[in-house]
Amino acid sequence: MRSAYSKGFIKALTEYMIKNNIDSSDIIEFEANHAPFQPNQQKVAKDVKALQYSHSKDYIAGSKTIKGAEKQDTSSDSSQDHSISSFEEQIKTLPSGTYKVVNGKITPNY
Incomplete structure (x- = not known):
């Protein structure tokens, strides 16, 4: 939910990283x-x-489908409605990021 908002946030964050020579592929998983x-x-x-x-x-x-998105299988959800609580299992199993914070800076954790 708030999908369009997140895309605007990602766009602004990416523009900031480009302007400041930060590799966005290391930050946005x-x-x-x-x-x-x-x-x-x-x-x-x-x-x-x-x-x-x-x-x-x-x-x-x-x-x-959102153009370019990987659509996930939600057919096992007992409720197929709009409620955020109906996505609880998917939220619990989202992949974790591969970053760490070192001296107050976000860095890749490879």
Whole structure:
């Protein structure tokens, strides 16, 4: 939820990193979209892995695909509605980032 907002945030963050010579691939691991509103009017930011979680009976956001996103299987969710709590299992199993904070700076953890 707030999928379009996250794309704007990623865009601004990426522009900041380019301006300051920071490699964005080391910072943004992925973007997770849960019940994105108007997904067919959105597209994934360049060089960002995007996961999309939609439900077949979500009559608010629908279940069309965001251009460039990896649509995840949510068919095992007992509730196929719009509620964020219906995505609880997917949220619990999101991949973790591979970064660490050293002396107050975010650095890759390879």
